[in-house]
Amino acid sequence: MFRIKNKKGNKKYTILIILIVVVGLFGMGYIVLRKKTNLTFLESCIKDGGLFIEKIILKPFHLIEKKIGDSELNDLKEKANSYESISARNKELEKQIAELKKTLELNTILSERIYLNATAINRNMDYWYQNVTIDKGSYNGVESNMPVVVSEGLVGVTSEVSTFNSTVELLTSDNFLNKISVKIEVGEHYVYGLLTGYNAEKRTFEIEGISENTDIPIGSEVTTTGLGEEMPAGLIVGYVKNITKDNFELARLVEIESKVPFDSLSYVTILKRKDMEL
């Protein structure tokens, strides 16, 4: 009789412990996944060490790739690809300079950035994590929340930064917490909105909170506004693909398509603020 009671008690304790472990794991996981904290020294050392070995293994493949690829042709292709991105940024810069001339009070221009090129070491590990690890870290002046781009447009922002490597949280990530202020070019003026999420099935981004009632033509260019501390103005996010209404048939929902190859990123550019160099 006593044994039976004891067994029942043990069972209760086991269930209780399992429940505590599961709840604890979910709680901890929520904190780990949502709160982007800096890596500890030990984490940073292990991460850098592991990725250093991976870089060594990757080296011969990169050399072969370089030899096989016709560099001149690639350069031309890259230039042709970056033309759209550069022209959009130039437009933004011209506008900002004109405004600055008027005010004469600002010392630095918001879109002034330093380009830091980086190579992807691994990407989309474990399918669910939409991120890319790159070979530049705090040693190269990288900090968290710096915008990352390719010639086709905005890719994401840096999240965890170790000494020699950092992780880029892609715009396509379900966990991308920063709502980005964007503007849609409609003729001579802009329509403002917020980039709120990514639809993995349609492979499109969604813009909500459209400020005006202006007709938005399909194919219009969508760029960042530069409102907020980290994201500069004039970075291409995508092009308008479709315009729908929300569930209440009130607000407009703009679907945009990005030309960035999120599934096959190899080289990216980090945009560092110029004042960080001083």
Added chain:
Amino acid sequence: MSFLIIILIVSFFLEGLFSLVVSSQSFFLPLFTVVALVSIFPYFNKYDSLFWKFCIVIGLCYDVIYTNTVFIHAFLFLVLGYFISFLYRMLFSKIWNYLWILVLAIIGYRMISFLLLVGMGYISFSISRLGYSIIFSICSNIIYGLFLYGVLVLLRKYKKIILHY
């Protein structure tokens, strides 16, 4: 023993390298660390607790180096370790059973990680995405699993790689 560790480490780094070569929407998504765990388990010869310790350590490495999610993969790989040892107890280690265990381990791993991340609010619930993640992972991992099976059978012929009491 050292051969088993080498196989695990090589598979771990190979998974990182392979992720650069293939697109996340292709039929060749790598899960080489999981495949390596399935392949080396029979050679632990009832040293299950040692195998589970291996699972935790490699899970922690996966967390720190690849996903920045400390303890999540350590837990996931431990659960997977229990699942693999359970499957091997149910099925004997022959080539066909090995393939079944491999497929079941991949499906189990994907399902547990999906449910865990949905529960934590990291990803949104989508059965189609879970389905795609499983389908995309089967092909390349079976090929790699067969390769590892061959390597381990060859090694077994020339070296003592099975742990003994």
